[in-house]
Amino acid sequence: MGACCGPSREAAGEPGGSGAGGGAVGETGGGAGAVTAAHEVLTVPTPTPVPTPAPGPVTVRREPPRGMVRIPGGEFWMGGDDPDGRPEDGEGPVRRVRVEPFLIDPACVTNAQFATFVKETGYVTEAERIGWSFVFRQFAGRGVLEASVPGAPWWAGVEGATWRTPEGPGSSVGHRQNHPVVHVSWHDASAYAAWAGKRLPTEAEWEMAARGGLERARYPWGDELAPKGRQRCNIWQGHFPSAPSKGTMPVKSFQPNGYGLYNVSGNVWEWTADWWGVEWEPYADNPTGPAQGEAKVIRGGSYMCHDSYCNRYRVAARTSNTPDSATGHTGFRCAAIV
Numbered sequence: 001m002g003a004c005c006g007p008s009r010e011a012a013g014e015p016g017g018s019g020a021g022g023g024a025v026g027e028t029g030g031g032a033g034a035v036t037a038a039h040e041v042l043t044v045p046t047p048t049p050v051p052t053p054a055p056g057p058v059t060v061r062r063e064p065p066r067g068m069v070r071i072p073g074g075e076f077w078m079g080g081d082d083p084d085g086r087p088e089d090g091e092g093p094v095r096r097v098r099v100e101p102f103l104i105d106p107a108c109v110t111n112a113q114f115a116t117f118v119k120e121t122g123y124v125t126e127a128e129r130i131g132w133s134f135v136f137r138q139f140a141g142r143g144v145l146e147a148s149v150p151g152a153p154w155w156a157g158v159e160g161a162t163w164r165t166p167e168g169p170g171s172s173v174g175h176r177q178n179h180p181v182v183h184v185s186w187h188d189a190s191a192y193a194a195w196a197g198k199r200l201p202t203e204a205e206w207e208m209a210a211r212g213g214l215e216r217a218r219y220p221w222g223d224e225l226a227p228k229g230r231q232r233c234n235i236w237q238g239h240f241p242s243a244p245s246k247g248t249m250p251v252k253s254f255q256p257n258g259y260g261l262y263n264v265s266g267n268v269w270e271w272t273a274d275w276w277g278v279e280w281e282p283y284a285d286n287p288t289g290p291a292q293g294e295a296k297v298i299r300g301g302s303y304m305c306h307d308s309y310c311n312r313y314r315v316a317a318r319t320s321n322t323p324d325s326a327t328g329h330t331g332f333r334c335a336a337i338v
């Protein structure tokens with residue numbers, strides 16, 4: 001998993017950072033060196049024992065509501081062989097994949113939608129139970145823990161950072177009701193999806209939908225990042241990580257792709273159903289990823305992705321994070337059977 005895009009609780013949980021196994025150190029990869037000049041002392045918050053994931057049964061509320069997009073299914077070229085991609089990300093080789101027709105949300109789940117779920121079920125997110133989550137250091141105010149992610153010093157563990165208080169104590173989502181919910185773990189996202197009568201998309205479904213009907217394009221809208229100079233996604237602007245960032249944007253910002261999906265590139269990373277893996281067959285029928293694993297695939301890139309160290313806002317790009325991890329730049333959208 002890439003610590004720069006998917007900082008995991010485990011990555012921050014290695015006292016001293018030196019022996020940080022699990023790949024966090026080696027995974028910073030690419031141009032990360034350009035922005036990791038200052039090494040910080042890695043003192044880590046004592047991990048709080050976490051109760052078993054997903055608190056209690058979540059009641060399934062209803063049939064998949066209207067407003068989802070129907071993706072016709074069929075075959076497509078999945079993955080990329082872009083020389084910009086990192087070999088360890090397993091974007092390639094490009095292979096033929098078939099998926100059944102399915103439904104997918106046109107946009108990520110918003111703070112308002114997640115609030116309804118919490119109100120109806122009393123659900124408590126994993127970050128709330130554990131007590132801290134990852135915040136982009138530029139946004140962090142109170143509650144910053146003396147921990148950092150090896151190779152990705154722009155992440156801060158913040159006590160009290162939750163979906164309701166994305167920057168930590170004192171912050172709120174009051175003015176961000178239509179922004180994507182963040183600081184949700186994979187377990188939280190799955191619980192929401194079950195409640196909504198939906199599920200998380202498989203990685204193959206996510207990519208087919210994100211491609212919007214285009215074949216082997218670099219982005220969901222074509223091959224050019226900013227056609228005619230027009231920005232099409234919320235990614236890092238200016239020098240990373242020092243330029244001022246606005247963070248998330250409303251889930252329906254920018255023009256949607258050919259299938260009507262908004263912000264598949266940039267804004268927030270999106271959880272998928274699949275365990276992480278990097279081995280592919282030349283052809284796969286409705287793939288659902290490895291049977292087991294340690295990390296879940298996340299797709300799409302975020303407002304923090306920048307060409308200078310991570311160009312994972314390309315539509316074939318992928319990384320992962322552990323299912324208990326939460327960050328201020330990861331959210332999700334749901335899928336459902338037709």
Ligand SMILES: [Cu+2]
Nearest residue numbers: 005305310312
């Ligand atoms: Cu990135």
